[in-house]
Amino acid sequence: MDIRQLRYFLAVAEEEQITSAANKLNISQPPLSQQLKQLEDELGVKLLERGSRKIQLTDAGKLLRIRAEEILHLTEATYKELKDFKEGVKGTLSIGTVSSSGTIFLPERILRFNNSYPEVNFEIWEGNTYKILEYLNNGLIEIGIVRTPFNIEDFKSILLEREPMIAVYSGKKQKETCTIEELRDKPLIIYRRFEAIVSQVFIKANIDPRIICKTDDARTALLWAAAGVGTALVPKSAFSLVQNDNLNYSILEEAALETEIAAIWMENRYLSVAARHFLEMF
Known part of the structure; x- marks a missing residue:
C-alpha cells in the first residue's frame, strides 16, 4: 500500500x-x-x-x-x-475573512506582519462565516477571521474583544443607546448571519419584529439604512464600512447580541511557519 x-x-x-x-x-x-x-x-x-x-x-x-x-x-x-x-518564513499565506471584519482588523496586522516578514505574500478569500469555515475544512485557507457565534468543533481560536450590536439609521443622532422595545415598530434590515440570535432576543421580549430585509453583507445593510429604507442591525465595528455623514447609530442595550471577532484555524492540521507567526499578531 x-x-x-x-x-x-x-x-x-x-x-x-x-x-x-x-x-x-x-x-x-x-x-x-x-x-x-x-x-x-x-x-x-x-x-x-x-x-x-x-x-x-x-x-x-x-x-x-x-x-x-x-x-x-x-x-x-x-x-x-x-x-x-528549508526555506524559512516565505511564500503565500491564505486567509479567509468575513467582509465586516477583514477590512477593519486585517490591514493593520498585515502591515505589521509584512514589516517583519517581507517575503510572505497574502491571498485573501472573502465570504460569510459559513463559507470561511468551508474554506478551512477544504484546506483552501490556513486562517479564518470570523464572528461569533460559530461551531467551534474541530477549530482552535483566538477571541478578540466583545462588541455590541448597533441600530443604524439615517438622520440626526437620536440616543446613545436604545432597547429592543424601541425597535418594536421600526422596519429592520438584519445581517442574515445573526438572524437566529436577533430573533431569539425579540421572541424573549414578546415582540414580532418588522424585518423588511435580510442580507449577507453588512455594507448592504448600512447602504439601505443610509437610503432611509429602515434601521440596520450590525456589529458596532461594521459602522465604519460605509462613509456617510447622514448615518448615525445607537448602541443596543442587549448583552445577548454582543459578538466577538475570532481568528480560527483547524485543530488537527499543520500550520505553516508564516501562519503561526501571523497568529502572534492577535
Whole structure:
C-alpha cells in the first residue's frame, strides 16, 4: 500500500465512478482498476461494491477512507513542514475573512506582519462565516477571521474583544443607546448571519419584529439604512464600512447580541511557519 494507491482509492470514493475518478486523476481506467485490485489483494478485504451506476464503499472501504484521508493530510503537512524548515518564513499565506471584519482588523496586522516578514505574500478569500469555515475544512485557507457565534468543533481560536450590536439609521443622532422595545415598530434590515440570535432576543421580549430585509453583507445593510429604507442591525465595528455623514447609530442595550471577532484555524492540521507567526499578531 502506497500514497499513490490511497490517492486513487480516495478519488474513486469521492467520484463513485471509475470513469470520473480516472478523468480526475488524468489516467486511463485500466491502470486505475488494476491499482484498486492490487490494494484489495494486499489488504485482504473487499473495499468497493461495484454497482451498475455507481461504486459504493464496503465497511472496510469506509474505514480505509478515514485512514487514507488522515495519512494524506499528514503526508502533505510533513512536506510543508520540511519545506518551511528549508526555506524559512516565505511564500503565500491564505486567509479567509468575513467582509465586516477583514477590512477593519486585517490591514493593520498585515502591515505589521509584512514589516517583519517581507517575503510572505497574502491571498485573501472573502465570504460569510459559513463559507470561511468551508474554506478551512477544504484546506483552501490556513486562517479564518470570523464572528461569533460559530461551531467551534474541530477549530482552535483566538477571541478578540466583545462588541455590541448597533441600530443604524439615517438622520440626526437620536440616543446613545436604545432597547429592543424601541425597535418594536421600526422596519429592520438584519445581517442574515445573526438572524437566529436577533430573533431569539425579540421572541424573549414578546415582540414580532418588522424585518423588511435580510442580507449577507453588512455594507448592504448600512447602504439601505443610509437610503432611509429602515434601521440596520450590525456589529458596532461594521459602522465604519460605509462613509456617510447622514448615518448615525445607537448602541443596543442587549448583552445577548454582543459578538466577538475570532481568528480560527483547524485543530488537527499543520500550520505553516508564516501562519503561526501571523497568529502572534492577535
